[in-house]
Amino acid sequence: MPYALALGLTLLVEVPVYSVALPALGRVSAGRALTAALLVNCLTHPPLWWFLTSGFPSGAPATGTTSAAYPVVLLLSEAAVWLAEALLLRYGLGLRGPLPYALSLTANTASLLLGLLLVP
Template sequence: MLPALLLTLVVEVPLYTTALVALRLAGIRRAALLGVLVNLVTHPALWLFLAPHPGAARLWSAEALATAVEALILIKAINRDKALLAVTAVGANASSLLIGLLALQ
């Protein structure tokens, strides 16, 4: 679990930081902290959900739920431009999922 969390943070925190700063939705420090926070909230829950019965169907549903929760956290924390925050969460999670799947190959 720890290597996967570290990979997720390495991929997602820079993406969240860059996106939130470029969109003028947060300063660099707040954006980076939010990137870490959303992952510390969702990543353990995702692994606990997947651990008993790993599989593609569970992976996709877990990722969708984690993405939605991350978007909601961002919306609650920033409270501006909900659509952009949701798209940012989708992009960050899709990127880390793809890199994680490639790392397993």
């Protein structure tokens, strides 16, 4: 999958999750929620993509590999993105408690599942 398509699908899934939930649950204005949704994805998606396509520890791309290690690498990478986005939401928007972690988990799980469904 080309990078632009992967980023577009990620934004298509995650931006609505953040844009709807943050104003409803986090008392964040709609404009700040949209900005935060775009910002967290633009900060985390490029490094994740780089790591999975060219930064795999063996030196070979992780994507497209039949290596048994790929699912583990993918899940650990997604976990890092989840935590990074949650922390960005927490400190960037001043959110407290489990909300930024739950929203990030929801948004990232949804986009990961869509990606897994679209890429065999």
